[in-house]
């Protein structure tokens with residue numbers, strides 16, 4: 358059974374008293390409409406910590422006016438079943454008014470540099486909305502380990518950097534991407550895809566795999582290492598061949614700094630975003 362907290366104070370004092378009794382806390386922030394990707398973070402939190410808790414809150418701050426805040430899919434009853442099945446004991450599920458009483462916040466957290474490219478370029482206000490709500494949630498939850506998916510690779514880097522820069526008492530842990538059987542990364546937004554778009558969407562992971570394998574073959578045989586452009590083109594060309602898909606960006610980056618790579622080699626990540634109709638899908642893969 359999951360305890361659902363609508364009040365920030367009640368949730369905070371529950372966690373304070375669990376910690377006073379000596380329990381370690383694992384925390385999974387989500388926007389709900391939970392799937393196996395979210396459940397994997399919850400199971401990791403439960404495995405590593407004495408108590409696993411989650412938040413379900415569709416955060417208006419991270420949506421631009423033109424985005425899908427009002428239509429974002431929601432199903433709290435099913436979400437609580439997923440939480441319960443994955444070992445979560447307490448869920449914070451606040452109203453917008455509870456989180457942001459009196460309207461928009463006057464204080465926001467912005468992380469520079471690593472937010473400027475990729476998702477930040479396509480969605481200029483997105484990461485300050487994410488950083489602000491995650492900072493607020495970390496302040497509510499208190500000392501903990503917090504679990505984020507590598508699916509949103511840039512978000513993970515931003516949260517990690519924010520926690521470090523602001524000395525937050527939180528260890529940020531990245532977890533692998535969970536995929537559908539055909540390779541499509543699970544996402545709450547996949548329900549927006551029509552049948553043709555859904556059939557086309559696995560092109561993202563298929564092409565990422567081909568690009569990563571080109572990069573590693575080149576590096577292994579060392580003589581003819583492919584260029585960054587050749588690696589990125591594997592993905593760009595595959596997406597260009599699919600009428601349902603329109604590339605937003607593909608970029609080979611340093612896995613820690615997210616700076617664009619100048620050559621293939623070392624610990625890197627290949628990031629992609631593409632539109633299928635009005636739905637933007639993200640994916641990425643480790644390279645090297």
Ligand code: AMP
Pocket residue numbers: 386387388389393394395397398504505506507508509532533534535536542543544545
């Ligand atoms: P969201 O509810 O979309 O804000 O996501 C909440 C958390 O779940 C974030 O840390 C996401 O990166 C993570 N997540 C979403 N989809 C997946 C997935 N397919 N595999 C692993 N983690 C995921």
